[in-house]
Amino acid sequence: MPKVVSINNFGAIADGVTLNTRAIQSAIEDRARRGGGTVMVPAGVFLSGALFLKPGVHLHLAQGAVLRCTTDMAQFPPRRTRIEGHFEERFTPALINAHACHGLKITGAGTLDGAGRSIWDRFWALRNAAAHPNEFPNIGLPRARLALIENSRDVTIDGVTFKDSQFWNLHLYNCQNVLVCNARFEVPDDYKQAPSTDGIDVDSSRDVTIEDCYFSVTDDCIAAKGSKGPRALEDASSPPVENLRITRCHFRRGHHALACGSEATVVRNVTMTGCKVTGDIVLLRLKLRPDTPQRYENVLVSDIALDNAGGTILSIEPWSQYNRLDGAAPTQSTVRDIRLVGIHGRFGSFGAIRPNPGQTTIEHILLKDIHVKLAHRALAHDPIPTIRLENVTLD
Numbered sequence: 451m452p453k454v455v456s457i458n459n460f461g462a463i464a465d466g467v468t469l470n471t472r473a474i475q476s477a478i479e480d481r482a483r484r485g486g487g488t489v490m491v492p493a494g495v496f497l498s499g500a501l502f503l504k505p506g507v508h509l510h511l512a513q514g515a516v517l518r519c520t521t522d523m524a525q526f527p528p529r530r531t532r533i534e535g536h537f538e539e540r541f542t543p544a545l546i547n548a549h550a551c552h553g554l555k556i557t558g559a560g561t562l563d564g565a566g567r568s569i570w571d572r573f574w575a576l577r578n579a580a581a582h583p584n585e586f587p588n589i590g591l592p593r594a595r596l597a598l599i600e601n602s603r604d605v606t607i608d609g610v611t612f613k614d615s616q617f618w619n620l621h622l623y624n625c626q627n628v629l630v631c632n633a634r635f636e637v638p639d640d641y642k643q644a645p646s647t648d649g650i651d652v653d654s655s656r657d658v659t660i661e662d663c664y665f666s667v668t669d670d671c672i673a674a675k676g677s678k679g680p681r682a683l684e685d686a687s688s689p690p691v692e693n694l695r696i697t698r699c700h701f702r703r704g705h706h707a708l709a710c711g712s713e714a715t716v717v718r719n720v721t722m723t724g725c726k727v728t729g730d731i732v733l734l735r736l737k738l739r740p741d742t743p744q745r746y747e748n749v750l751v752s753d754i755a756l757d758n759a760g761g762t763i764l765s766i767e768p769w770s771q772y773n774r775l776d777g778a779a780p781t782q783s784t785v786r787d788i789r790l791v792g793i794h795g796r797f798g799s800f801g802a803i804r805p806n807p808g809q810t811t812i813e814h815i816l817l818k819d820i821h822v823k824l825a826h827r828a829l830a831h832d833p834i835p836t837i838r839l840e841n842v843t844l845d
Contacts, residue, residue, distance in 0.1 A: 453487040454510070455480065457496065464494025466518065471499040471525060474517075481507045491515040491560060499525025500594070503548040511560025511610055518563040519545050519616065523592040532600060532623045532653065533589060535678040535688070535713025541589060544598035544621065554599065557608045562596045564615035566637075569593055570644045577645075588646050593617040603627050611636065618648045619667070624689065625655040634664045635671070637703070644668045649704070651675050656692045663699045671704040671731070672696060674720070678713040678742045680778035690716035690745075696725065703729040710746055711737025711769055718747040722754070730760030730798065736785060737769035740806045744783040756795035756822060763822070764790060764801040764829070766812065780809055789816040796823040800844065803831035817842055 455477055458464075462473040474489070478501065481487040486506025493514030499522070503509065511517060528540035545562060548554055573591050580586040593616040599605055600623040611634040612619040619635050622628055635649035649665045652658050653675040665671035677688035691714070701707040707727055710717045714737070727733055733754065736746050756763070766785055775781075783806070800822075805812050817829075818840040827844040831837065 454490050455487065456490050456492050458492060462496055464492070464496050466495035466497060468497060469499065469520060469525065470496045471501065474498055474501055478502070478504055478507050488555075491517050491558075498545065500527070500543045501546055503546065503551050503554065505551050506553075507551070508555040508557070509546065511558035511562070513559040515558065515560030516563050517545070517560070519565045519594050519596070521565055521568050523594075526592065526594050528592070531598070532621075535676060537687070538589060542592040542594050542617070544595040546597040548597075548599045549601055551599070551602045551605070553604045554602055555606045555608070556597070556610060557606070559609050561611040561613055563613050564594065564596050566614040566616040566644060566647070567641065569616040570641065573645050593646070595619065595621050597621065598623065599628075600624055605629070608632055612649070614638065614644075615647050617646050618651050620649065621651045621653060622655045622658065623653040624687075626657050628655065628658045630658070630660045630663060632662050635667055637667045639666075641668070648673050652691055652694055654688045654691065656689070658693070659695045659697075660699060661695075661697045665699065665701050665707075666703040666729070669704065670706050670709040671701050672708050673706075673712075674708070674710045674717045675713050676715040676717070678715070678739060680741055680743070680775055680781050682715040682742050685715070688715060690718060692719050694720045696722040699725045701725065701727045701729055701731055704731050706732040706735040708733070708751075709735040709737060711735075711739065712771070714744060715742060716745045717749075718745065720749045722751045724753045726755040726757070727761065728757045730758050732762045732765050732801070734764050734790070736766045736788070738767060738783060738785075738806050738810055739773070740768060740770055740809060741773050741775045741781060742783070743781040746785045746788070748787045750789045750791065751793070752789070752791040754793045756793065756797040758797060759825065760798040762799050762801040763793065763797060764803065766803045768804065768806045783810045785810065785812045787814045789818070790820065791816070791818045793820045793822060799824060799826040800829040803829070803834060803837070805832060816840070820844075
């Protein structure tokens with residue numbers, strides 16, 4: 451038997467209407483029974499519900515291939531899943547699900563399409579009908595991520611376009627040694643705010659490299675995530691995000707190029723280099739939750755080209771959208787060794803550095819070799835004894 455099999459061989463039909471979940475899952479199961487191999491999606495539009503990859507089985511999306519989410523959410527049976535810093539016992543799985551798939555490869559010039567527009571419309575209708583936004587949370591409506599890869603190591607995602615995701619695009623949970631390269635993450639320009647369409651969520655994962663990717667979404671482009679709440683440091687299911695490297699990426703649209711939070715506990719050893727930002731975006735956002743003991747350490751952002759009349763270079767500020775101490779004492783957090791070096795171009799503002807009063811220690815901030823034309827040049831900050839500015843020119 452060949453190591454690469456087409457889903458057409460298992461009865462998949464590329465008409466954009468026929469539900470192909472069973473055919474594609476049969477191809478996956480066949481490869482798994484035969485010792486592994488690659489399931490190939492050929493050119494055409496293939497509609498599907500939730501799919502579950504198996505160890506040793508890879509996925510290849512050929513040029514012109516579109517694997518599209520059905521919007522019939524009955525095709526995504528609820529199951530226990532990691533979402534927003536905890537495990538939800540019954541929530542929507544992703545279109546592509548992979549658990550303990552070491553060595554997994556998802557490759558090709560094809561597209562994972564979330565068909566999200568009708569789901570986004572439904573979300574906003576329900577959110578706007580609620581008396582208060584918090585009464586209708588992000589997980590209040592079944593919505594599928596495009597890919598959830600969890601508890602896996604030595605993963606490669608190369609060349610794939612992620613578009614119109616109903617929820618997060620690519621969610622990496624508790625993974626190690628992951629390469630995401632030459633990928634695109636897109637939301638249509640004519641949709642103002644597609645909810646929760648993060649590009650890549652690096653959740654409790656280590657040794658992740660993201661290179662030569664393009665982001666045009668309406669939430670965080672890349673988010674480092676973990677746990678939340680006053681006992682987050684005791685959460686063994688949420689190890690630190692460590693050794694995250696981002697290079698040669700283009701950030702065209704989104705809330706933040708790189709955000710730590712909204713759920714994050716320990717994030718350390720992060721490098722973003724050689725990137726360009728052409729959107730009205732926050733380059734680096736460190737969210738300070740007043741209800742979570744956080745550690746943000748050793749973050750380097752360097753060699754960044756900015757080109758937008760809006761946007762903010764740096765934001766280290768309180769974030770209290772969901773603040774629940776549940777009777778616990780206020781938590782203590784630390785931000786240290788944050789370096790922005792070699793940033794140039796034009797942008798909206800420098801930004802702000804402000805702790806949660808009495809809860810956050812901020813130290814060793816370096817701003818060096820920064821030459822930017824700004825609409826608002828001042829950096830707003832509370833007194834920080836160890837902030838250093840070297841060769842900073844703001845026009």
